Amino acid sequence: MKSLCALAIGLSILGSGASLAQSVEPVDEGAIARIRDEGINRSQVMETAFWLTDRYGPRLNGSPEHEEAGEWVMERLRSWGVENLRKERFTSGRGWSLVSFHATMVEPRVMPLIGMPRAWTPGTTATVTADVVRPVINGAADAEAYRGQLRGRIVLTQPARQVRMLEYGDGFVVRYDDEGGRWRREALTPPVPADPATAPAPAPASASSPAVIPPPAFSLMQFYKDEGVAALFDYGAPSDMATGGSNLSWRHQRPDGGTLFVQSGASPYDDPLEGLPRITLAVEHYNRMVRLVERGVPVRVELNVGVRFHEESLSQPNGFNVIGEIRGTDKAEEIVLIGAHLDSWHGATGATDNASGVSVMMEVLRILRATGLRPRRTVRIALWGNEEGGVEGSGAYAAAHLGTTAQPKAELGTMAAYFNMDNGTGPIRGVWMQQNDRVAPIFQAWARPLTDLGVNLFSPRSVPATDHVPFDRLGVPAFQFVQERYEYTSRTHHSTMDFYDRLQPDDLKRNAVISAAFVWQAANREQPLPRREEVLP
Ligand SMILES: [Zn+2]
Numbered sequence: 053m054k055s056l057c058a059l060a061i062g063l064s065i066l067g068s069g070a071s072l073a074q075s076v077e078p079v080d081e082g083a084i085a086r087i088r089d090e091g092i093n094r095s096q097v098m099e100t101a102f103w104l105t106d107r108y109g110p111r112l113n114g115s116p117e118h119e120e121a122g123e124w125v126m127e128r129l130r131s132w133g134v135e136n137l138r139k140e141r142f143t144s145g146r147g148w149s150l151v152s153f154h155a156t157m158v159e160p161r162v163m164p165l166i167g168m169p170r171a172w173t174p175g176t177t178a179t180v181t182a183d184v185v186r187p188v189i190n191g192a193a194d195a196e197a198y199r200g201q202l203r204g205r206i207v208l209t210q211p212a213r214q215v216r217m218l219e220y221g222d223g224f225v226v227r228y229d230d231e232g233g234r235w236r237r238e239a240l241t242p243p244v245p246a247d248p249a250t251a252p253a254p255a256p257a258s259a260s261s262p263a264v265i266p267p268p269a270f271s272l273m274q275f276y277k278d279e280g281v282a283a284l285f286d287y288g289a290p291s292d293m294a295t296g297g298s299n300l301s302w303r304h305q306r307p308d309g310g311t312l313f314v315q316s317g318a319s320p321y322d323d324p325l326e327g328l329p330r331i332t333l334a335v336e337h338y339n340r341m342v343r344l345v346e347r348g349v350p351v352r353v354e355l356n357v358g359v360r361f362h363e364e365s366l367s368q369p370n371g372f373n374v375i376g377e378i379r380g381t382d383k384a385e386e387i388v389l390i391g392a393h394l395d396s397w398h399g400a401t402g403a404t405d406n407a408s409g410v411s412v413m414m415e416v417l418r419i420l421r422a423t424g425l426r427p428r429r430t431v432r433i434a435l436w437g438n439e440e441g442g443v444e445g446s447g448a449y450a451a452a453h454l455g456t457t458a459q460p461k462a463e464l465g466t467m468a469a470y471f472n473m474d475n476g477t478g479p480i481r482g483v484w485m486q487q488n489d490r491v492a493p494i495f496q497a498w499a500r501p502l503t504d505l506g507v508n509l510f511s512p513r514s515v516p517a518t519d520h521v522p523f524d525r526l527g528v529p530a531f532q533f534v535q536e537r538y539e540y541t542s543r544t545h546h547s548t549m550d551f552y553d554r555l556q557p558d559d560l561k562r563n564a565v566i567s568a569a570f571v572w573q574a575a576n577r578e579q580p581l582p583r584r585e586e587v588l589p
Pocket of ligand 1: 405440546
């Protein structure tokens, strides 16, 4: 049974002259109660997450492991009655898998090294035992001094980095309402519009530029390659604050202590024969070797890196999105799209980035099927490929299905909403509204039956850098949920410790319930969600 809960709060009336009739948003509380019962009492979200992480992780884009995870996802969705399942493919370069790895310092003492090869870098041809050196090269002139001295050696590419005590600073994990609600206030503050007067001047047109071809820049990588270096060691980002940013908990969770933040060391399109093995090490292990070498104590490391590359072809590209749907009823031609990226980095099993989002969005469909709720609009799921390589899968989908702003396809008009999940395991607190103030009173009404789950933060701000962006750009009402950050940025995101253990079961169950409630409301609303004002035709 549906019940109406009127939401005639100041925002909607004052906002853009909306009439009172428009501000009454129907909320299907009966359906939401059924969704809560199914999602909390019979949740499968952690079971899904187990398979995605422990069994099928990591899921590096383009690898056979990623492909297998996609097959498993389709089978599970099929078992829940999700229809029209398919992989939609796109070109994304060669894949890469780690086959073997060990690294041990053998002189002056034995020390097994905590490390992880960077993705898309080649392996060693066999186990090598090599001298470790620390050349300081800041340009072509410096390089000359080392010419002929690096063959068969392992290079420490960075200076030692300070490792600070964890006690320094305040607050372990900060939530939106902590510290007097500092984060909440920031989220609720509308973004300041860009001032054209202070915008950077556009680059001069190339036609008017003098036809001077600069000399080829010195390439340190090319120098190492030409000199026959055996492998390169690093410890990742140069600063111990690199994983902090707006996540205040970085003070206690620096990229130290054996957790590595490892991405790629080459592109999926680079020729592997042109590269060198590149390994990121725990900074403490790395620093020890720098200090020894700088005092003239010989350091030797035994190293074996085995990798496999996976070529793609035009007829079988490596990139894919998994698509499936629950067909709607009287508005079946309109689409409510939900999604999360299935690919992960290779250093762990991609638990919070982003098996959490995939498990939650899959659970939304399971809940709808298990409760027997039939949405009016078609609810389609898309589990994206190669988000980590630059939001490629969702971009390919948007281009193929929706076209561009200049050349839109018919399907663009059928897109009622898109909801994305890609911010870790933290509980949903609301929605980043992408500067679309028309959805504020609607979302606030939908959240009323979820208030006890802490859903009360509707930020006017836009957030970048994940799979809602290609849809947002086309004017589709496309959103990321606001989630508590917990230890996402500082400990799990792109790290070698992003394992199942970091997932918070109660939060993921709630996130599935909240997402399912929003999806249900979006699928059954009389009108599609309103689009942002400036992109209206
Ligand atoms: Zn990521």
